[in-house]
Amino acid sequence: MLSIDSVLAEDMETGASARLRIETLSTIVSAEDASGARGIPIHHYSKEEWSVAQKRFEALRPVIEHPIRSRSEVEKLATAAGVHVATYYKWLAAYHDAGHVAALVPRKRGAAKGQKHLAADQELVISSVVEDMYLKKQRHSPKEVVDEVLLRCKRAKITAPAPSTIRRRLKELSPAMTLRRRGFKDKARDVYEPIRGSFPGADFPLAVVQIDHTPLDVIVLDEVHRKPIGRPWLTLAIDVYSRMIVGLYVTLDKPSATSVAMCISHAMTPKSEYLGALGVEGNWPVWGQIGTLHADNAREFKCKAVTRGCQANQIDMQWRPVKKPHYGAHIERYMGVVATELKKVPGTTFSNIQQRKGYDSEKEAVCTMKEVEAYLVEFIVNNYHQRSHSQLQDASPARVWQQGIVGTSERPGIGAMPIVGDPERIRMDFLPYFEITIQRSGVRLENVFYYDPVLDPYIGATMPDDPNAKRKFIFARDPRDVSQIYFLDPQADRYTPIPYRDLSHPPVSASELREVTKALRAENKGEVDEHRIFSSIQRNRDRINASTESTKAARRQAASRPKAKQAPAQVPGRVPAAAQSPASERAAEPALSIFDQELEVFEVGELN
Structure with missing residues (x-):
């Protein structure tokens, strides 16, 4: 390591040396070792031990890839591996329990350390x-x-x-x-017991991260009319060891599992592109695996989505102990720092009515939500991280973070944090999820149908151990935009976006969908169908668009509305969106210039 964010690398073929940024590097692993990022210390084993584990894994591979096999087939595989079938099953159980090839390393004979011998x-x-x-x-x-x-x-x-x-x-x-x-x-x-002001386990960077929400003390403007739409919410995560801010998320929506998902994925991934998108100069070299996520007892931190996300990413989720408020002092203290800093921004609401007396926050507001976010990030990266902190023995958070990574003459560092290979997977793991069966019509979720050909192999699937029970699959959904859901493919072990079955529907939020569905049920006292839901959504949006310029609530709702995405590539067998919409609606659409029209792709055979 040359610095906190760069290394001296050697070309393995030419022997030439070069300085490289850590965030540009990635680790190459074999397919069977792809799950090795779970922290099992495989380097502790000798080459001979690891070779035996690899051979055992290859013997198990047919059953791992195709788990539904008869005992006679397993006996043949055991014979081919040169072991008894009981030993083969023990290998398989050990691998499934640990989820890693290291579980197949032969164990040394004799008593293990700490084993008791008394009767x-x-x-x-x-x-x-x-x-x-x-x-x-x-x-x-x-x-x-x-x-x-x-x-x-x-x-x-x-x-x-x-x-x-x-x-x-x-x-x-x-x-x-x-x-x-x-x-x-x-x-x-x-x-x-820890003294007041300290935190158990926070002995190195990202060992313990605290997360919390707060409404920002500033009024923001909408992007279109630049008129007030209210106060945004900030979800923020701080490293207890160094007091570095490791991640944040700003939104107009109230705190939810989605806010937690966005903040955690931001905390665990590099931030160079994020700083560039905001136009903030500076360095924010924070990324890596979170050890313990510490939060208060709010509902969004105890929901199934956050619990599942922490389990999937090996994060220990802990909640603040009862009657020990100092356990949350670090994050709450920084929230106070943010509140003080935002008093400098035009449109601040101050801390209370007395301080705000004689000041019209909405009239003085000049910043959009993105501009406030950029201001906040500029303050974090180039001010807060760089100034001394009394509880860090007058060192800056950036300095303490660097020492924790690189080390000092008195204490070794933990080394460069591995970069997460799939940031989007982290976000998906924390989003609200549903377990649904897959039918010939696709997937139905809250009266809306979704379909993609990737679902075809799982249509009508049953449970492996019970052919009479329908198999349910996991689908994650971002409540801010339900125009697509995310299918966790059990074979590929990755999320695949599944769009509306009817591509003519506009993007909507989960709250908008539920409000309209509830209103239609109350009106008709019965079931509602997808067409009526989206027709009602469109009528409501037309009303909002008509009143957006004059009504703050309408502007806020419009600002929270998901943006329309570019039309996806046409899927074979799917009816084009234009063909699904009524002819009257298509006729009413403005004619496009030839330069604005999309190109139509023909197969070679169609041109002859």
């Missing part, structure tokens, strides 16, 4: 004496515990363990728990 009745006697005598406020000595164990074993007519073994069991007890149980609660707290 169950001997262990029971020791644990009962420890509970009855040692972990009491009477504070019996280790010698008294040894004597009592020997006496009870004699009475029970079992072989007594050695006194050294009994003393070793006492040393294995948790020191903090032992002090508390023996009446030293204050000493246990002073020695083993």
